[in-house]
Amino acid sequence: MTEKLDPWSSSEINDYSKLFEEFGISPFDNVLPEIPSPHMYMRRRVIFGHRDYEQIAEAMRTGAPFSVMDGFMPSGKVHLGHKMVMDQIIWHQQMGASSFVGIADREAFSVRGFSWQKCREIGVEEYILSLIALGFKPDGLIYFQSGCDSVKDLAFELGVKVNFSELSAIYGFSGETNLSHMISVATQAADILQPQLEEFGGPKPVVVPVGPDQDPHLRLTRGLAGKMSMFRVEERENANGEKYLSVRGKGAPKQALQELKKRIPGKVKLYEEHIDVLQIPDYAFLERFSLQISQPEKREYFMTQIQEIAKFANEAKPPEFLDYEKYFVFRRVWKIIRKILEEVVAEVSAEFEGYAFIPPASTYHRFMSGLQGGKMSSSVPDSYIALTDDPKEGAKKVKRAKTGGCVTLDEQKKLGGKPDECSVFELMLFHLLGDDEELLEIRQECVSGTRMCGSCKQLAAEKMYEFLKDHQEKRELAREQLDEYKIIYKK
Ligand code: SF4
Known part of the structure; x- marks a missing residue:
């Protein structure tokens, strides 16, 4: 019998893939070649989907700052399903991520009715000890939600940007849902965005490895990241089919738009509520542009990228360099412009509003099934x-x-x-x-x-x-x- 094309196959993956098409999750295969020495779960397709993982892969390759974040509700015994998440946190930490692990005691308190003391005991005895035993290093941060002021403050502020109808649509909340449960949902969004706060180095790519059941948290948080930022960057096309980038900021102060215009070299148009970056520029432009980024690590990261592209472009023939749709070099240049623009926009947003978040990336892994078939259940x-x-x-x-x-x-x-x-x-x-x-x-x-x-x-x-x-x-x-x-x- 010949080996199947996909040696790790499972029909489950196809079911998930179908399930996720409507939510814009990409197959992990697309990004796999970009990852330096991928984790066993990635090679074996246990991780089958992702959102925006390209930015994490790129950070791993180039040494740019990025984070991994995950949480555990202290509700029962730590088992092999939790180990899967811990393995992924630890692997990202080894790959250079600053690492954050939240013990979701606010959730356990509101959903399970556990006392703070019980949450603490389970949190330490079950989850934290196993996390450390599996290899989590002391430079990461572990926190109980109830003790972390920055998360609690951010959760409250995020609460302004989401209302009951939205939560009901995402989580099926009803009139019976208690207020603390809703607050715990906002707290989880704050957990995910916390690594991008100024005190942790500001906006950066953050990956949250999850099972598909956790996707609602990601959808909510990605939406909130956009709502908390003053500007968003969009790719558009003019009547001649030429692509350009547009920075849109609903209700953004004029000074913020002007500040942005100042920091983007080349041809830009400033409108009431947005600016358009119209030109595909040369490398000198890109270098000047990346100098606008104030954080030295990020600036260095983009400079390296630009130099790599320049080197590649020198070896490519002119037509290859010019065709946006077909050729690698041009696509890379475009991606870089977009990223630098996002960084600069995030910095200006933060200057004028205090916050700027990049929507978090995520990976999706298959669930482990129960040892007797069917689903794993903590009561069995x-x-x-x-x-x-x-x-x-x-x-x-x-x-x-x-x-x-x-x-x-x-x-x-x-x-x-x-x-x-x-x-x-x-x-x-x-x-x-x-x-x-x-x-x-x-x-x-x-x-x-x-x-x-x-x-x-x-x-x-x-x-x-x-x-x-x-x-x-x-x-x-x-x-x-x-x-x-x-x-x-x-x-
Ligand atoms: Fe195959 Fe049986 Fe081994 Fe499972 S336990 S892999 S069914 S031989």
Whole structure:
């Protein structure tokens, strides 16, 4: 039997992709080649979609500042599903992101009715210890929402830009929804935007790795990022089909528009409420333009980009350089102009209004299914493996898990198994086997009927035992290291 074109395939991904078309989520495959040494979840298509991840990939390649942000509601046991998110936070941190982890105790208080004390206990005992044990470094920030003034203030300010009808449309809130629940939603938006506050270095790309169920938060927050910024940059086309960039600012003060005009070299037109950047300029223009960015790291980042493009353009033939639609160089130049413009616009917005946010990027990963098939459920302990499960019990759960094998060995030899419907294969794919080759071999042997479920279960159970044992030892070390971490608790 020949290997499928997509070795990691799962029908689930197609379902998600369809689901997300209407929300403008792009397939992760598009951005994968731009990522230096992609994470295992990316290579294996466990992460299948993204929004605006190009800017994160670019920051990783060039060393420009970027952040990763995620949150955990302290509601129960930390399990392998949470590990997936933690793995992604830690990987981005290793790739250079400033890292933010919020413990969503406001949400647990309002939705679950937990006391602050209980939230703190669960937050530390379950989530923070495992996060550190998995490799989170002390230069990241961990905070409980209830203790973080900047998040609480920002949540309140964001609240001005969203009303009950919008929240109802996104979250299905009704007249019964309590006010604290609504505040906790605004707090999550504040969590996501916090890395872009001045005290953390100002506007920058931020990625939030999530499962598809969290997308409403991203949609709300991206909308709020736009509403909090005075200007937005749009790509437009004139009657001759020529593209140009337009900066629009509804109700923006004239001085802000004038300040922008001053800082954009070349041909611009200033209107009542917007300015148009009409010219596709040369490199000298780009260099002059990027000098308008006040933060040295960002300025340096754009200068490097411009030099790279200039080098490439020198080697390209003139027609290639001139055709916007077809050729790489011109598209890159255009992208750079847009980005510099966004930076300058963000800086001017911040000068005049105090805030400027770039809409956050996001990645979307597949859910882990329950060990017995169907969904994982916190009320069914056999459906998931907690990171604090006794290692022997964890191994037993693997042995009891549902596989994609046939009823009899003879049938399996004849027909092969179904790794895409197998919880044991999923455990190896998501967590237990780091070696792509080995995993592909198992998959191949399964579909061709030369592998039996017993050997997979044995292997996965051993690996699970080892992982849990090692992780729990690291959790105890993490307990001793807690003081080395920046953790903001409720006062
Ligand atoms: Fe799953 Fe392995 Fe059985 Fe295939 S052989 S269905 S991968 S347990």
